Each structure stands twice: as structure tokens, then as C-alpha cells.
Amino acid sequence: MLKLGDDEFTIGRSKFFDQQLGAAEPTAKIFVKIIPRDYEEPILAQLDTGAAWSVLDSEIAREMGLLAGFGTPKELSTREGLKTGRLIRVGLTIPADDGQGESLVLDAPFFVCPDWPIGRTFLGYSGFLDALRFALDAPNYYFYFGQ
Amino acid sequence: MLLGDLSAAAQINIPTQSTRLKTAADRSGSTSQLGSSFPRIEGVGSRVIRAVAQMGGPGPRLIRTMSAAGCVGGSQNPNDLEAEHPTSLYPPDISSKGARFQYLYARRRRLSFSQYSSSLQGGRPLGEQAPPYGSLIRQLLDRDQLAAARQLLMTALPTQGDDPEIRALQVVLAVPTMRTSTRTDPDRSREYRWLARNAASHRHHWVAVEGEELVATGATLAELRARLRDLTPPRKPLIHHID
Numbered sequence: 001m002l003k004l005g006d007d008e009f010t011i012g013r014s015k016f017f018d019q020q021l022g023a024a025e026p027t028a029k030i031f032v033k034i035i036p037r038d039y040e041e042p043i044l045a046q047l048d049t050g051a052a053w054s055v056l057d058s059e060i061a062r063e064m065g066l067l068a069g070f071g072t073p074k075e076l077s078t079r080e081g082l083k084t085g086r087l088i089r090v091g092l093t094i095p096a097d098d099g100q101g102e103s104l105v106l107d108a109p110f111f112v113c114p115d116w117p118i119g120r121t122f123l124g125y126s127g128f129l130d131a132l133r134f135a136l137d138a139p140n141y142y143f144y145f146g147q
Numbered sequence: 148m149l150l151g152d153l154s155a156a157a158q159i160n161i162p163t164q165s166t167r168l169k170t171a172a173d174r175s176g177s178t179s180q181l182g183s184s185f186p187r188i189e190g191v192g193s194r195v196i197r198a199v200a201q202m203g204g205p206g207p208r209l210i211r212t213m214s215a216a217g218c219v220g221g222s223q224n225p226n227d228l229e230a231e232h233p234t235s236l237y238p239p240d241i242s243s244k245g246a247r248f249q250y251l252y253a254r255r256r257r258l259s260f261s262q263y264s265s266s267l268q269g270g271r272p273l274g275e276q277a278p279p280y281g282s283l284i285r286q287l288l289d290r291d292q293l294a295a296a297r298q299l300l301m302t303a304l305p306t307q308g309d310d311p312e313i314r315a316l317q318v319v320l321a322v323p324t325m326r327t328s329t330r331t332d333p334d335r336s337r338e339y340r341w342l343a344r345n346a347a348s349h350r351h352h353w354v355a356v357e358g359e360e361l362v363a364t365g366a367t368l369a370e371l372r373a374r375l376r377d378l379t380p381p382r383k384p385l386i387h388h389i390d
Binding site: 011012014015017019025031033035040041042043044052053057059060062063071072073074075087088089093095096097098099100102103104105106107108109117118119120126127128130131141147 | 289353367
């Protein structure tokens with residue numbers, strides 16, 4: 001997909017979404033597609049290099065059976081105060097768009113917490129983005145990814 | 148808790164950098180060897196790693212450095228650690244939390260000087276409980292220090308790899324495993340256009356969108372997915388929650 005010299009830098013790309021105009025927080029943010037393990041439909045997760053950890057939406061975590069007390073206890077300081085939850089491995093796919101390279105299947109630590117605000121899934125730096133190669137072609141809304 | 152102990156102790160009796168340099172220099176007659184013996188490592192994470200790593204790793208080096216600086220051999224009461232002035236037991240390392248950790252641990256356990264010295268030469272203090280690696284690693288995680296937590300975990304594995312907590316941490320903190328897949332997903336530009344235009348009408352709901360059409364909504368994800376199972380749309384829709 002993208003080359004760095006003669007080497008492969010990324011393996012695939014997908015369009016990202018950044019205009020959630022009607023939402024409560026309408027400023028532009030980068031949402032990329034992921035497919036959680038056992039899901040067939042893609043969901044949108046916010047790409048956030050400023051977030052220390054990746055966080056999985058609480059309803060998705062519940063559906064995946066991740067709120068049953070597995071993982072390592074952790075406290076996470078957030079804008080909404082201190083959240084007590086757990087770090088747990090979550091399997092997911094970053095799908096490439098059709099004809100735009102290959103998808104990436106990985107498992108990475110996510111923070112899960114029963115009272116996490118609904119609908120907010122973040123791909124944070126520690127343990128997730130720091131293990132990837134990624135790039136943005138912002139004018140064309142492409143998110144490039146690789147390993 | 149342990150890190151807190153260290154910090155508190157540091158305020159009480161850990162000599163300042165200049166004091167320690169001076170003390171060591173007085174004994175060794177030179178400060179040049181100090182810097183070369185212990186290269187300074189910046190960053191809290193690195194120092195914490197160094198702290199516990201030194202309990203099992205470079206103990207002999209610590210001993211050698213202390214000896215070179217005249218910090219070990221000068222004890223007037225070698226069997227009583229409490230009788231030693233703290234500065235006389237510190238290695239002349241201005242950045243080593245490991246030495247402080249070891250020293251404070253020994254003081255807390257009331258180890259004799261010989262036991263303390265032995266503990267520096269390998270592994271944990273004699274006859275005492277294992278270092279609380281799990282607790283330390285979780286504290287690092289609470290401080291969002293993943294790299295430091297991983298390094299400390301590597302230190303813990305040889306001696307505490309059977310501990311369930313350490314095993315759980317090993318699973319959680321492992322570097323992500325990755326593989327490629329040829330399964331791809333359609334370009335969702337049309338779905339994004341729908342979201343940009345219609346999000347305001349569906350706030351606080353989960354939506355499933357395919358192309359520029361709304362397939363289903365739900366107040367909860369479970370409700371939405373139940374509807375999708377009934378509808379079985381030909382192409383998998385994009386799911387999103389609108390704040």
C-alpha cells in the first residue's frame with residue numbers, strides 16, 4: 001500500500017469519518033472503522049493519539065462478555081472523573097476498504113468499564129497505536145495502517 | 148503504596164544529589180568514576196524499572212561501585228544496618244532508585260548489614276517475601292506507563308511467572324499480535340454522508356446505516372443488533388452511536 005523506500009510501510013487503507021455535525025460534540029474528530037471480534041458489522045472508533053489507552057464502549061464490551069471481571073484492574077483518569085475498570089485483551093479487525101489492500105487482525109489491551117459513556121470507543125496510543133504503523137491522508141479521508 | 152514509601156523516605160533521609168556526590172567523592176577521591184559506573188537514565192518509568200531490576204540483575208555491579216567509592220567497607224558496625232548512616236550505604240549513583248529501594252526494603256525488614264549486602268548480590272532480600280511486582284506493575288499502569296510496566300513484568304517473570312496476577316498481566320500487556328486478512332469492507336463514504344446529514348435526528352441512539360439509508364435504530368446496542376438479526380440486510384451495515 002504505502003512504501004518507505006523499498007519496504008512496505010502500510011498494508012491497507014480505509015476511508016475515515018470526521019464530520020459528526022449533529023452530535024453533542026460536533027468538532028471534527030477522526031473515526032475509523034473497526035470490527036470487534038465476533039461482530040460482522042463495522043463500528044466507528046475514534047482515533048486518539050492523545051488517549052493513553054484504548055477504550056471500548058461499555059455496551060460492546062457487555063455484548064462481548066468483557067465485563068465479567070476478567071483482566072487487570074485499572075483506574076483511568078478522564079474528563080468525566082476517575083473511572084474504575086479493567087484492562088483486557090480485545091480482538092478486532094481494522095478492515096481495509098474493498099480493493100484498498102489487506103485488513104489487519106489484532107488483539108490489544110482495551111480499558112473496559114461498566115459506566116463508560118455509551119458509544120465512545122477510542123483507539124489510544126498505549127498498547128494499540130504504538131504497535132501500528134499508520135498515516136492519514138486527510139484531504140482524501142484515508143486512514144492507512146500496517147504492522 | 149511502595150512507590151509512595153520510597154517518595155516519603157526520599158523526603159526524609161535520602162541525600163541530595165550534591166551531598167551524595169560529595170560523600171562519594173570524599174571517600175573515593177574522585178567523582179569521575181561515578182558517572183561512568185551508572186549512566187544516568189531519564190524518565191520516571193526507566194528509574195522505576197531500574198529500581199526493581201537491580202534487585203535481581205546488576206547487584207554485583209552495584210557492590211563493585213559501592214566498593215570503589217568506599218561506601219561498603221567503611222562500616223563501623225557491619226551487623227547493624229540501622230546504625231549505619233544512610234549516606235554510607237548509598238551507592239554513589241545520583242539516579243539509582245534501585246539502591247534506595249533496596250536500602251529502604253532492608254531497613255523496613257530490619258536486615259543486618261550482611262544480609263543487606265547479600266541481597267544486593269542477587270535476588271530478593273534473604274528470607275523475606277518476594278517483591279510486590281504485581282502491585283508495582285499495576286501502579287505503573289494506573290500512571291499510564293505501559294512501557295515501564297512491560298519492562299518490570301519482564302523482570303518479574305523469571306521468579307514470579309507462576310503467580311496468577313503476573314500471568315494475567317503477561318496476557319494483558321503482551322505486544323499486540325497481528326495478522327493480515329483478505330476480508331475487506333465496502334467503502335463507507337455514503338454511510339458517512341448519511342451520518343453527517345442525519346445525526347441530529349438520532350441523537351443518543353445507535354444507528355445501522357447501509358449506503359445512504361438507515362437500516363435500523365435502537366436505544367441500546369443489543370436492541371439494534373436484535374433488529375438487524377431479524378432484518379438480515381444483504382450487506383452488513385455500519386453501526387454507530389450518535390452522542
